[in-house]
Amino acid sequence: MMEQEFSSTLLENAVTELSRLPGVGRKTALRLALYMLRRDEREAVALGQSIIDMRRGIRYCRVCHNISETEVCPLCSDNRRDRSTVCVVENVKDVLSVERTGRFTGLYHVLGGIISPIDGIGPDNIEIASLVERVRAGGIKEVILALSPTMEGDTTNYYIFRKLSALEIPGLSVTRLARGVAVGNELEYTDELTLGRSILDRRPFEN
Amino acid sequence: MMEQEFSSTLLENAVTELSRLPGVGRKTALRLALYMLRRDEREAVALGQSIIDMRRGIRYCRVCHNISETEVCPLCSDNRRDRSTVCVVENVKDVLSVERTGRFTGLYHVLGGIISPIDGIGPDNIEIASLVERVRAGGIKEVILALSPTMEGDTTNYYIFRKLSALEIPGLSVTRLARGVAVGNELEYTDELTLGRSILDRRPFEN
Numbered sequence: 001m002m003e004q005e006f007s008s009t010l011l012e013n014a015v016t017e018l019s020r021l022p023g024v025g026r027k028t029a030l031r032l033a034l035y036m037l038r039r040d041e042r043e044a045v046a047l048g049q050s051i052i053d054m055r056r057g058i059r060y061c062r063v064c065h066n067i068s069e070t071e072v073c074p075l076c077s078d079n080r081r082d083r084s085t086v087c088v089v090e091n092v093k094d095v096l097s098v099e100r101t102g103r104f105t106g107l108y109h110v111l112g113g114i115i116s117p118i119d120g121i122g123p124d125n126i127e128i129a130s131l132v133e134r135v136r137a138g139g140i141k142e143v144i145l146a147l148s149p150t151m152e153g154d155t156t157n158y159y160i161f162r163k164l165s166a167l168e169i170p171g172l173s174v175t176r177l178a179r180g181v182a183v184g185n186e187l188e189y190t191d192e193l194t195l196g197r198s199i200l201d202r203r204p205f206e207n
Numbered sequence: 208m209m210e211q212e213f214s215s216t217l218l219e220n221a222v223t224e225l226s227r228l229p230g231v232g233r234k235t236a237l238r239l240a241l242y243m244l245r246r247d248e249r250e251a252v253a254l255g256q257s258i259i260d261m262r263r264g265i266r267y268c269r270v271c272h273n274i275s276e277t278e279v280c281p282l283c284s285d286n287r288r289d290r291s292t293v294c295v296v297e298n299v300k301d302v303l304s305v306e307r308t309g310r311f312t313g314l315y316h317v318l319g320g321i322i323s324p325i326d327g328i329g330p331d332n333i334e335i336a337s338l339v340e341r342v343r344a345g346g347i348k349e350v351i352l353a354l355s356p357t358m359e360g361d362t363t364n365y366y367i368f369r370k371l372s373a374l375e376i377p378g379l380s381v382t383r384l385a386r387g388v389a390v391g392n393e394l395e396y397t398d399e400l401t402l403g404r405s406i407l408d409r410r411p412f413e414n
Contacts, residue, residue: 006303007281008274014261017254022242028230034299035229036262037274044262047224048255054221055243055251067244069215092241096213 011037063134065110065127067092075108082106084141088131088160090114090148098146106144109134114147115156123159132163135172145176218244270341272317272334274299282315289313291348295338295367297321297355305353313351316341321354322363330366339370342379352383 006012011033018029036044060066061073068074075081075095085106089095095108113126135143143164147153161174180198181190190198213219218240225236243251267273268280275281282288282302292313296302302315320333342350350371354360368381387405388397397405 008261008265008276010257010261010264010276011274014257017250017257020250020254021239023235030300030303032228033258033261034274036258037265037299041262043224043227045259047227048258048262050217050221050224051240051243051255051258052252054215054217054240055248055255057217058215058244067215067218067241069217074214092244093237096237 060110064108065112065130066095066108080105083139085144086131086134086140086142087144087146089146090153090156094146104144106142111147111156114152115159116152126156128160128163131160132167135164135169136167138169141171142173142175145174147176149177149179267317271315272319272337273302273315287312290346292351293338293341293347293349294351294353296353297360297363301353311351313349316350318354318363321359322366323359333363335367335370338367339374342371342376343374345376348378349380349382352381354383356384356386 006015014033015026015029018024018032019026024032036047057069058067059069059071061068061076062071063076064073066073066075070077082105086109087098087104087106088109088111089098090111090113092110095110098104098108109127109131111126111128111131113121115121115123115126134140143160145157145160147156157176164172164174178201179194180201181187181194187195213222221240221243222233222236225231225239226233231239243254264276265274266276266278268275268283269278270283271280273280273282277284289312293316294305294311294313295316295318296305297318297320299317302317305311305315316334316338318333318335318338320328322328322330322333341347350367352364352367354363364383371379371381385408386401387408388394388401394402
């Protein structure tokens with residue numbers, strides 16, 4: 001689609017900007033733009049303004065690197081949370097996922113990525129040094145590595161484990177998420193690696 | 208996902224507004240919002256502003272109901288275009304599609320929908336009356352019905368044909384798009400209705 005094909009440069013601009021979003025091609029961008037044109041003006045303006053306000057107002061927590069509107073995020077500032085346990089996650093979405101389980105009451109550390117040589121992401125490109133610094137500062141008894149069970153996740157887990165072990169802090173435990181059969185999944189659809197891991201990691205039966 | 212799960216109301220607002228878009232659920236909205244947070248502030252602000260500017264600046268052409276930034280759109284104002292031929296299309300996107308073919312130099316009439324009793328859209332909900340008025344005003348020699356070859360398209364074609372015929376304007380021709388085998392398609396993958404229509408509508412062979 002060439003630029004001169006639109007009868008409006010305002011439409012052209014909106015389509016161009018929308019098509020910069022991941023997974024949005026020019027066709028989808030046009031569909032979204034035309035949808036907004038059909039809707040109430042107030043609705044489209046609210047959308048545009050919410051994007052601007054969000055981008056201008058949100059920064060990253062100085063402590064855990066989660067998104068925040070303040071220098072230290074609400075989770076890190078919440079004194080009811082267990083400050084001795086830190087859950088290390090890849091990104092902001094993972095914080096939401098862990099929070100949604102309702103099983104974790106400690107603090108987080110958002111790496112902002114995962115070690116992936118193929119994507120050119122090394123240990124220095126993500127928030128590992130600040131994690132080591134946080135643990136070195138004291139008061140943390142357990143670091144839970146909650147990265148995806150992928151090659152990159154395992155590499156990152158191992159790298160962080162080595163770095164934290166080197167601190168030689170007595171009593172510090174480094175744990176990782178349990179791996180096994182997903183709750184509610186049929187056994188026959190579980191891949192063999194996961195099933196194998198769930199046998200190795202078997203637990204005493206409890207009622 | 209509940210509201211209190213976001214550590215930022217700015218993020219919450221952006222996700223809520225984004226998820227009003229068609230085909231965008233809360234999960235996709237969150238992914239888009241987090242993407243914008245990672246990008247340059249200028250880029251996100253440009254996107255938000257382009258949506259606001261578009262919605263505030265664009266209206267519909269008084270003549271053909273295509274989108275326009277002026278009372279009469281650039282196509283209707285262009286004196287190099289053939290003012291005696293009007294191509295009737297369902298929506299703004301179809302104008303772009305026809306323009307892209309480079310085979311049409313006349314004017315358009317955008318219905319803004321198609322007769323569809325199942326969706327509660329009748330002849331009065333779309334721009335049929337204004338089309339009849341345009342033709343009655345004179346100067347139009349051919350009306351090309353360029354609606355999709357669907358049940359709704361055929362119904363709308365027929366309704367418009369009847370309305371225009373009732374005007375009894377001498378020499379006015381009402382045509383529709385040719386139907387047949389798509390260019391570049393294998394014959395064996397062409398459905399039987401289309402193939403049948405392409406036999407009925409066969410044309411003399413030309414080099």
